[in-house]
Amino acid sequence: MIVVGAGIVGLACAWWLQGRGHKVLLLDPVLSGDPPGVRDAGGEWRSGSRAALGVLMADSFHRDRGRAWDLRQRSQELWGQWRRELAQRGHPIPYRAGVLLLAADGAEAERLAALGARKRALGLPMEPWDRRRLEPLQPTLPQPSLAGLHCGRDGQLDPCTALAALAADGRQRGLSLRGEAAVALQPDQGGWRVDLAGGGAERAAWVVLAAGTTAGALLAGVSGIAGDRWTLEPVLGQALELELEAPLPTHWPGTVVWRGVNLVPRPDLEGGRRLWLGATLEPGDRADPAQLVQLRQLGGAAPEWLREAQVVRHWQGLRPRPVGQPAPLLEHPAPGLLLAAGHYRNGVLLAPASAAWVADRIEAGRHGA
Ligand SMILES: Cc1cc2nc3c(=O)[nH]c(=O)nc-3n(C[C@H](O)[C@H](O)[C@H](O)COP(=O)(O)OP(=O)(O)OC[C@H]3O[C@@H](n4cnc5c(N)ncnc54)[C@H](O)[C@@H]3O)c2cc1C
Numbered sequence: 534m535i536v537v538g539a540g541i542v543g544l545a546c547a548w549w550l551q552g553r554g555h556k557v558l559l560l561d562p563v564l565s566g567d568p569p570g571v572r573d574a575g576g577e578w579r580s581g582s583r584a585a586l587g588v589l590m591a592d593s594f595h596r597d598r599g600r601a602w603d604l605r606q607r608s609q610e611l612w613g614q615w616r617r618e619l620a621q622r623g624h625p626i627p628y629r630a631g632v633l634l635l636a637a638d639g640a641e642a643e644r645l646a647a648l649g650a651r652k653r654a655l656g657l658p659m660e661p662w663d664r665r666r667l668e669p670l671q672p673t674l675p676q677p678s679l680a681g682l683h684c685g686r687d688g689q690l691d692p693c694t695a696l697a698a699l700a701a702d703g704r705q706r707g708l709s710l711r712g713e714a715a716v717a718l719q720p721d722q723g724g725w726r727v728d729l730a731g732g733g734a735e736r737a738a739w740v741v742l743a744a745g746t747t748a749g750a751l752l753a754g755v756s757g758i759a760g761d762r763w764t765l766e767p768v769l770g771q772a773l774e775l776e777l778e779a780p781l782p783t784h785w786p787g788t789v790v791w792r793g794v795n796l797v798p799r800p801d802l803e804g805g806r807r808l809w810l811g812a813t814l815e816p817g818d819r820a821d822p823a824q825l826v827q828l829r830q831l832g833g834a835a836p837e838w839l840r841e842a843q844v845v846r847h848w849q850g851l852r853p854r855p856v857g858q859p860a861p862l863l864e865h866p867a868p869g870l871l872l873a874a875g876h877y878r879n880g881v882l883l884a885p886a887s888a889a890w891v892a893d894r895i896e897a898g899r900h901g902a
Contacts, residue, residue, distance in 0.1 A: 534739035534895065535727050537715045537751065539564055539700070540582035541692055542861075542873050543743030545884035546891045548699040550741075551708040553892055558709045558735060560727070561744075564700075565712025580745055581880055584850020586772060586797050586811050587692040588788050589882040592657045593634060593684040595648065601859070604886040609686065611885030616690075622705070624698035627801060631787025632687040633662065635678045637834075642680040649682045658685035662786075671782065672838040675791045675831050689788050689797055692881050715744070717754050724869055741871045741891055746853040748862075748874035758866050763858075765875055767818045767851040771825050772811025774846035777838065780805030794831060796839075808842065820849050852877050863890045871895070 536547040539561035547559040563580070591609035596602045616626050636642035645661075652659040662681035667674060704710060714730040724738040742748045749765040752758055781798045789796040797809035813824040825847070831839070855862050855875035861883060862875035871894055873887045 534558070534741065535560060535725070535735055535737040536741045536743060537561070537718075537727065538742065538744035538748065538874075539696075539710070540580050540743065540745050541585070541696060541881050541884040542582075542745075542876055542887050543741070544582075544696055544699045544703070545888040546741050546743055546873055547708055548703040549885070549888035549892055550895070551703050551706055553896070555895070556707070557703075558711060558737070559703075560711050560713055560715050560729070560735070562712055562714045562730070564710045581770070581850045581852045581876075582692055582696060582745075584770060584772065584812075584848055585692045585881050586795050586809050587690045587695070587881050588632065588687075588790075588795050588797060589689065590632060590684070590687050590879065591882060592652055592659060593632060593648070593682070593687050597651055597655060604861075604883055605879070607889060608883050608886040611889060612690075612882075615885060619698050619702055622702055624702045626690050626695045626698050628688050628690050629787055629798070629800065630685065630688040632684045632689075633786040633789045634682045634684065635667075635674060635789060635791045636680045636682075637675075637677050637792050639679065645680060645682040652684075659683070660685065670786075673836045674789065675796075675834045675836060675839075677834075678791065681786075683786055687788075690881075695881070715751060718742075718751060718870075719755065720757075720867070720869075739869050739871070739895055741873055743873045743887075745874060746851055748853070748872060752866060752872065755867065755870075763862055763864065763866070763872060763875070764856040765853045765862075766816070766856055768854045768877065769815040769818055769820055769849055769851055770812035771815070771820055771828065771847065771849045772809060772813075773825075773829060773844050774799075775808045775810055775839070775842035776803065776845045777806045777808055777842045781808070791831065791834075794828065807845070808839075810839075818851055852880075861887060863887060865894060 536543050536559045547557045551557045591605040594605050636645050649659045649661050660683040715727045716730050717728040719726050725740040727735045746765050746767045749763045799807040854877040860875050860877035864872040
């Protein structure tokens, strides 16, 4: 089978399928790099997966039933399983557990209190942090921070480490990686033909389209498929890596989320003096410098230690947002063709559950659309 796109979703699909005994070819121009699958061609960070902060917010999702909740819970379980398996084979993906959601106003404080109560009733480790618990934290939190909810199982992993681990382990287990773009696909002798940018073609009984923002355009070119049914639009995100004057203390509560901005400690980088800050949400594919300034200053609320930190890296990437449909798009548009795209904001989290959905479809042998 062929998987088109080696972002976190495509790589997860390819790795999972290969591990389950299928013979998989993964196509993406980024795979021409060394090591493969880490940076986009030309060294630019453009796809969502290579720009993501890797915050996995499963338990803290605002719902507690339905498809989106089930995908999150399944993914959280699978990420644990996958990381253990990959570590045993020499490809560890360090996970930093703990996400602290902060309330900057009274309405948000009420919402967090209700969310925490609902999730605790399900047995999830969600601890309310009141002001007495927040105020002594050093360095200080952005203000106002009226209340917090600490989610013990949610956390963060480095998406590029995850991509590299899946690619390297997959390759050792026989996964074929090819650094080429798919330009078209067509039904062919009961399966599919994928035309490649270099002029060649590959054939397979199953094709999984996980090409981020371009997945919709590839589908639109397939005769017999309604072209506008799965439109994906880009939403750009910018992020920063900061160098702090002093390392964050070991009791820092993990990733901190304030007014939708993630403060992601990187204890593994430069003696713990690095922090990721992000991300903006900008419809389209053009970065707005003003949004970056807002992010850098937390809209004027950045505490002194954060204002004084040096920016050492700035990057951006595109999130694939489905138009008029809930994210993500896990669809079966034609016999032997699967769409695993439109992972708008939580693709790193949702990659394992998406891969499991793909494998279930293929193994159930349901060729009907
Ligand atoms: C700044 C930022 C921060 C984010 N933070 C988080 C976070 O903390 N947690 C989280 O879960 N999510 C986060 N996200 C969202 C996350 O990045 C996306 O949901 C996810 O990356 C989507 O993955 P994907 O594999 O579907 O798509 P992509 O990452 O876009 O990958 C698609 C791949 O397809 C390839 N491709 C495109 N066209 C073709 C073609 N014709 N042939 C072959 N290959 C092709 C591309 O080269 C690319 O590698 C963030 C996104 C951004 C931008």
